[in-house]
Amino acid sequence: MKEFSLIDTYFRDVSFQRKDVLLGIGDDCAITQIPAGQALATTTDTLVSGVHFLPDADPKAIAQKAIAVNLSDLAAMGAEPAWLSLSLSLPNVDENWLKAFSEGFKELTEYYSIQLIGGDTVQGPLAITITAQGFVAADQALKRSGAKPGDFVYVTGTLGDAGLGLDILQDHTDVDNAEHKAYLLNRLHYPSPRVFAGTSLRRVANACIDISDGLLADIKHILKASQCGACLQLDKLPLSSAMVDSVDQDSAFHYALSSGDDYELLFTVSEEQKSSVDRVLACSNVPATCIGQINGAVGKVDLKFNDESYAYSQTGFEHFNSGESSNKHRNNAKRA
Amino acid sequence: MKEFSLIDTYFRDVSFQRKDVLLGIGDDCAITQIPAGQALATTTDTLVSGVHFLPDADPKAIAQKAIAVNLSDLAAMGAEPAWLSLSLSLPNVDENWLKAFSEGFKELTEYYSIQLIGGDTVQGPLAITITAQGFVAADQALKRSGAKPGDFVYVTGTLGDAGLGLDILQDHTDVDNAEHKAYLLNRLHYPSPRVFAGTSLRRVANACIDISDGLLADIKHILKASQCGACLQLDKLPLSSAMVDSVDQDSAFHYALSSGDDYELLFTVSEEQKSSVDRVLACSNVPATCIGQINGAVGKVDLKFNDESYAYSQTGFEHFNSGESSNKHRNNAKRA
Known part of the structure; x- marks a missing residue:
């Protein structure tokens, strides 16, 4: 041949x-x-x-x-x-x-x-x-550099599912509920690019990035390009029922913040455009959740849980890391 | 990092x-x-x-x-x-x-x-x-499908140099003349894409392809796309002095016909445009040589040497070949 x-x-x-x-x-x-x-x-x-x-x-x-x-x-x-x-x-x-x-x-x-x-x-x-x-x-291009102080930070879909799916695939953890397990593996193997959401958002968003390396790693690209900071409310993070039912809360936050391969959109909108978000996304059938706001020191992400500071250090997946997998803190899954 | x-x-x-x-x-x-x-x-x-x-x-x-x-x-x-x-x-x-x-x-x-x-x-x-x-x-795009019976077949530059350079690099042959050797290896390592020749030719050529897999293999793409045949005069093939001085004539023809990596342009022009070829290429400083004509049975290439048929079977380099290198017939280099 x-x-x-x-x-x-x-x-x-x-x-x-x-x-x-x-x-x-x-x-x-x-x-x-x-x-x-x-x-x-x-x-x-x-x-x-x-x-x-x-x-x-x-x-x-x-x-x-x-x-x-x-x-x-x-x-x-x-x-x-x-x-x-x-x-x-x-x-x-x-x-x-x-x-x-x-x-x-x-x-x-x-x-x-x-x-x-x-x-x-x-x-x-x-x-x-x-x-x-x-x-x-x-x-109309949605650049990383368009975020402004006071903008609200949104993400589409749910976060962390692919990361938990990868840990299941690599036998670092297991999920007994067959439906949940299938869902999580599907999110890993068949990510849904938010194509129609992206084109809809160009009329309302100030900045946008896709979450491929983890929420924390990717929001930092927006903060660097836009020269601003952000505050995220962990209690607002959109988590799937497969995630919530399978792991404890800190692990769920870890997956949502730091695991890669989500391919959801992270975007910012001004207060004036906030009321339009749900409307423009309705036709793409993708939900979006407000998880925080652009403010504070340049490049810094403040994490809060119920308005209290939340200590967290793990950053997103990077190629050419020291060789240690970023999965190493992901072993505390709940068992059904 | x-x-x-x-x-x-x-x-x-x-x-x-x-x-x-x-x-x-x-x-x-x-x-x-x-x-x-x-x-x-x-x-x-x-x-x-x-x-x-x-x-x-x-x-x-x-x-x-x-x-x-x-x-x-x-x-x-x-x-x-x-x-x-x-x-x-x-x-x-x-x-x-x-x-x-x-x-x-x-x-x-x-x-x-x-x-x-x-x-x-x-x-x-x-x-x-x-x-x-x-x-x-x-x-104005120069498609492979534009060649017409009666068109003249041209190539830019000289053919086969990179193939001989590869055989030198892989110790399948050697060339004693240091200047020739450096030239041949340079042709292999630093091919010259015929960028300005290509843009100049769009006003005169009917069809064009670059020679990456060997003259014979690549002209067949034009013949297939244009549903025609061709006759090539081997005595007209443009050969570098490094080639002519280093290998015998049949080997030189083999390199020119079948070795890859030349990155010269092969193009066809109508009789009416033939007189314009040298003029439009003058500013790109790349010579072109007429080596034959479009005619004969669809997909077939007749090779002639001084108007006599020339028997030749080796086809150009293909990936996923049987594993045998197409270099196997290239061992008959002249020694100075």
């Missing part, structure tokens, strides 16, 4: 066909058309086997996560996703793996009406790099 | 700053502006350590080759390069390696006035994926 037939066989027809793609897979470049008045939003993310997913992970889930993490970056910018480029590094040609991977790819690109426009297939350790492109009017 | 400071330290300021980049490295996406009337050209290429370069290769050369192979794809489309996204997979943080890599990056992005707008840094086996974006008016 040669590289070229590989791309032809598995990837030429795996996605929705858009009218703005003038030339798709099969030439030296893709040629696409940006709508008038829109700027181009571009993001790139790589998933490496053994680092971002287990080598024996379901290829469908790998494909969908690789797409989702990129769409999540577009959503965080308020951009509408349009096109994907895929670079696939494979140790060998496993037709069953490729078939499942491309089916996962097809399912998600069709759901979001986005098109795979090109890429590269190389022999190498299993890794997937996707570059996603989308549109946003330049003056 | 954390991922975020890694990107900040080495890559935030490594490139030319363009006015059409509204938001560069440091947010969830880059935001860029396409000129009115232009379509977007996008290409992605991955280089894997041990497959596309040796693990101990000079990081500066790796950076520049990773950029060059992408710019070559834009050139083959007639597109003007604008922006790069970089995904860097690194087994560990080697500051000297990163410094040299980013310096190579800076040098080439400044030379071509292109900007690094974002990317991802992950822990994993050494691999570099670059997505390059550029512009071309939709009706």
Whole structure:
């Protein structure tokens, strides 16, 4: 099986066909058309086997996560996703793996009406790099730098589920309730990029980021870019019933604050726009919760629980850490 | 050293700053502006350590080759390069390696006035994926499918040098003339993407592709897309003096026909446009040579030498081949 037939066989027809793609897979470049008045939003993310997913992970889930993490970056910018480029590094040609991977790819690109426009297939350790492109009017892009003192801090969905799912997957903990366990693993394997929430928020939010490395790590990017601080109310953190029923409260806060892979949106809105948040998010069917406010010393996050200070030190997951897993404090799960 | 400071330290300021980049490295996406009337050209290429370069290769050369192979794809489309996204997979943080890599990056992005707008840094086996974006008016894009019977077939520069350079590097052959050897290795390590030739050719060429997998393999992509055949005159193939002085004639033809990594442009022009080729390429300072004509059975390449048929079977390099290197017929180098 040669590289070229590989791309032809598995990837030429795996996605929705858009009218703005003038030339798709099969030439030296893709040629696409940006709508008038829109700027181009571009993001790139790589998933490496053994680092971002287990080598024996379901290829469908790998494909969908690789797409989702990129769409999540577009959503965080308020951009509408349009096109994907895929670079696939494979140790060998496993037709069953490729078939499942491309089916996962097809399912998600069709759901979001986005098109795979090109890429590269190389022999190498299993890794997937996707570059996603989308549109946003330049003056509506949701930058990290737009937060202002007094803004309210919101997050979509629930936090920490993927982190608890990872600990279950890696046998660091277990959850006896089968439905909860399935939910948590699903949140890890099939994150939901908040695409429609992101485009809806561009009319009301001042700043936005997606939570990929943990709430605390990611809010700090907003605080640094916006030169401000924040106060978060832990008692307001949105937690799933699977989380609340499975671990004690401090562990739930830990997962919500520091575990990665949530792919929820963290955004800030002014007091004037606060009443519009629920309305603009209604059509995307994603709930958002106000968890705090922008204020205080630049770069600093004050954590409160029922208006009392809450001491906490663990920061979010970082690549190239000292080698110690950030899971080490996650072993105090409740048993049913 | 954390991922975020890694990107900040080495890559935030490594490139030319363009006015059409509204938001560069440091947010969830880059935001860029396409000129009115232009379509977007996008290409992605991955280089894997041990497959596309040796693990101990000079990081500066790796950076520049990773950029060059992408710019070559834009050139083959007639597109003007604008922006790069970089995904860097690194087994560990080697500051000297990163410094040299980013310096190579800076040098080439400044030379071509292109900007690094974002990317991802992950822990994993050494691999570099670059997505390059550029512009071309939709009706001027040089597609593979535009070749017509009677068109003349041209190539830029000289062919086969990088292939001979690779055989020298891998000790499959040697070249005693130090100047020739340095030239051949330089052609392998620092390919010259034909960026300005590509944009110049969009007014005269009917079809274009870059030669990355070997002349024979790549012309077949044009023949397939254009539903035509071709006849090539081997006695017309442009060969460097380093090639001619170092190997016998059949070996030189083999390198020119089948070795990869040349990154020259292969293009076709109608009889009416033939007289314009040298003129439009003059400002890019890249010579082009007419090596044959589009005609004959669909998908078939007739090779001639002094108007006689020339028997040849070896096809270009393909990933996921049987494991046998395509270098196996390359051992008959002349010794000085």
